[in-house]
Amino acid sequence: MKILVVDDEPDVRLLFEQRFRREIRSGEFAFSFAYSGEEALTFLREHPSEVVLILSDINMPGMSGLELLRHVKQDPLPPPPPLVMMLTAYGDTETHNQAMRLGANDFLVKPVDFAALKTKLHAIATA
Amino acid sequence: MAAPTAIGLVYWGRKVLDIPARLPHWDRWLKRLWPPAAVIMGLGLLLGGPVVDWFDNAFLALVLSIGIAVGWRLRAYRPAQWLALALLPGVVLFIVELLARPFTQALDKNATVDTLEGLVVCWLGAWLLVVRSQAKTLKAAAQERLAAEQEQQTIETQSQTLEYEVGQRTAALARQTNELRAALAELQATQDQLIQSEKMASLGELTAGIAHEIQNPLNFVNNFADVSVELVAELAEERTRPARNHTLEAELLADLRQNLQRIAQHGGRAAGIVRGMLEHSRASTGERQPTDLNALADEYLRLAYHGLRAKDKSFNATLQPELAACLPLVPVVAGDVGRVLLNLFTNAFYAVQQRQRAGEAGYAPTVGVRTRHVGEGVEIWVHDNGTGIPEAVRSRIFQPFFTTKPSGEGTGLGLSMAHDIITQGHGGTLSVETHEGQGTAFTIFLPAH
Numbered sequence: 001m002k003i004l005v006v007d008d009e010p011d012v013r014l015l016f017e018q019r020f021r022r023e024i025r026s027g028e029f030a031f032s033f034a035y036s037g038e039e040a041l042t043f044l045r046e047h048p049s050e051v052v053l054i055l056s057d058i059n060m061p062g063m064s065g066l067e068l069l070r071h072v073k074q075d076p077l078p079p080p081p082p083l084v085m086m087l088t089a090y091g092d093t094e095t096h097n098q099a100m101r102l103g104a105n106d107f108l109v110k111p112v113d114f115a116a117l118k119t120k121l122h123a124i125a126t127a
Numbered sequence: 128m129a130a131p132t133a134i135g136l137v138y139w140g141r142k143v144l145d146i147p148a149r150l151p152h153w154d155r156w157l158k159r160l161w162p163p164a165a166v167i168m169g170l171g172l173l174l175g176g177p178v179v180d181w182f183d184n185a186f187l188a189l190v191l192s193i194g195i196a197v198g199w200r201l202r203a204y205r206p207a208q209w210l211a212l213a214l215l216p217g218v219v220l221f222i223v224e225l226l227a228r229p230f231t232q233a234l235d236k237n238a239t240v241d242t243l244e245g246l247v248v249c250w251l252g253a254w255l256l257v258v259r260s261q262a263k264t265l266k267a268a269a270q271e272r273l274a275a276e277q278e279q280q281t282i283e284t285q286s287q288t289l290e291y292e293v294g295q296r297t298a299a300l301a302r303q304t305n306e307l308r309a310a311l312a313e314l315q316a317t318q319d320q321l322i323q324s325e326k327m328a329s330l331g332e333l334t335a336g337i338a339h340e341i342q343n344p345l346n347f348v349n350n351f352a353d354v355s356v357e358l359v360a361e362l363a364e365e366r367t368r369p370a371r372n373h374t375l376e377a378e379l380l381a382d383l384r385q386n387l388q389r390i391a392q393h394g395g396r397a398a399g400i401v402r403g404m405l406e407h408s409r410a411s412t413g414e415r416q417p418t419d420l421n422a423l424a425d426e427y428l429r430l431a432y433h434g435l436r437a438k439d440k441s442f443n444a445t446l447q448p449e450l451a452a453c454l455p456l457v458p459v460v461a462g463d464v465g466r467v468l469l470n471l472f473t474n475a476f477y478a479v480q481q482r483q484r485a486g487e488a489g490y491a492p493t494v495g496v497r498t499r500h501v502g503e504g505v506e507i508w509v510h511d512n513g514t515g516i517p518e519a520v521r522s523r524i525f526q527p528f529f530t531t532k533p534s535g536e537g538t539g540l541g542l543s544m545a546h547d548i549i550t551q552g553h554g555g556t557l558s559v560e561t562h563e564g565q566g567t568a569f570t571i572f573l574p575a576h
Binding site: 009018062067090114 | 339342343345346347349350351353354357358382385386389393432433436437443444445446
């Protein structure tokens with residue numbers, strides 16, 4: 001299962017690669033990384049139909065995670081449409097509702113509970 | 128008829144020598160001399176004869192003797208001395224004549240006696256003139272002295288008055304000075320309080336941004352620590368296997384080393400933010416330290432951005448940090464310059480937020496900062512594509528208490544303090560360039576020496 005992680009913090013890549021090292025080694029998950037909303041859209045266009053799940057931060061300079069979400073849900077992307085999971089440090093209801101209105105499939109609050117995330121990802125992969 | 132002459136002499140002498148003032152006791156008697164003179168004169172007119180004549184002359188002799196006595200009594204007074212001298216020959220001659228007359232007629236029509244009498248009269252007359260002029264001169268001198276004394280006294284009185292007034296005035300001035308000093312001290316205290324509350328106000332705006340900025344590195348610290356525990360467990364597990372995978376072990380060790388570096392790095396980042404926050408809130412020590420303006424600019428750009436985002440969740444902006452690679456360290460009071468940058472960034476984000484709210488199609492809010500090494504210093508250029516500053520208020524933006532923000536949102540001290548910090552505190556310059564509806568750019572120049 002191909003997962004695209006979008007976050008402006010470069011160290012997120014290291015963290016995911018280590019947290020999911022067993023899954024990556026076994027080939028269960030494959031991660032790609034983008035450091036901004038714009039970069040993520042470009043990646044989606046250049047790698048059509050690859051990404052199953054997008055894990056995106058909301059607060060990023062430039063295009064925010066919510067705008068990326070709107071693009072993903074509204075722009076005609078090659079099928080199947082990827083799932084979008086939002087990640088944010090600002091876990092207030094307003095942001096949550098906004099994400100849900102835009103069609104987010106899940107909403108996680110930082111700091112990320114990697115055990116819970118792993119369970120969710122496994123559930124999606126085996127579904 | 129010697130009695131009237133005698134009385135005349137008495138009155139003349141009293142006046143010229145100022146007897147009523149000098150010898151008041153004697154003067155009382157002198158004033159009583161005229162009744163006997165009048166009696167003698169009356170007798171002379173009614174009866175005549177040698178006896179009355181004798182008394183007449185005796186009266187004159189008596190008066191002249193009194194004159195000598197007066198002169199002796201007032202001998203310290205030069206004209207009185209001379210009066211006595213003037214009278215002395217006349218008195219001697221008269222007394223001799225008076226004593227001799229009853230016994231002889233030989234003195235009558237005697238040429239020698241006439242000559243003597245003439246000489247005595249001349250002597251008397253001449254000396255009386257001298258006495259009068261002397262007395263006048265002395266009197267004038269005395270009056271002059273008196274006038275001078277009075278003048279002196281007047282001057283002394285005036286100078287005393289003046290001294291008193293000067294004292295009063297000095298006291299009033301000292302009081303005023305003290306009042307002014309107290310007022311000045313109060314003003315300075317108020318100014319310090321204002322500066323402090325402005326700092327606290329801007330810190331309050333930043334709290335959310337700061338929390339976000341600290342939370343982020345802390346999350347990394349926790350995550351890298353957690354994952355490192357997992358790596359260590361995996362490494363330990365690997366080592367117990369009979370066939371150890373050395374490549375995997377090396378990989379795990381490399382990851383561990385990397386994670387520890389990350390933990391240190393993110394911990395340092397959080398510590399730096401806390402330090403910056405403390406510097407921001409602390410009363411400035413005013414001490415300049417060589418400072419990396421790139422780090423300062425980047426830190427406050429982020430703080431300002433997240434501070435605004437915390438208040439307005441829908442707000443988004445592109446940050447454009449362009450930080451010169453080889454920037455010299457500049458001696459500045461980092462807390463103060465940080466406040467200036469924070470103020471400029473907060474204003475910039477406010478301006479782009481306002482423009483975004485106006486709902487312009489295709490508008491991308493952008494706030495940037497560019498650092499450059501220029502000549503003998505460093506230039507920091509803070510720019511935004513916000514609403515710009517209207518022409519009408521452009522000249523007032525650096526004035527204290529001037530703000531265009533709604534009441535309660537701005538203290539109006541930000542830019543005025545920024546200007547003071549840069550120009551007065553660091554000998555630099557702060558200038559503005561703005562186009563209404565297009566954006567604003569502030570340029571800070573800080574000399575490196």
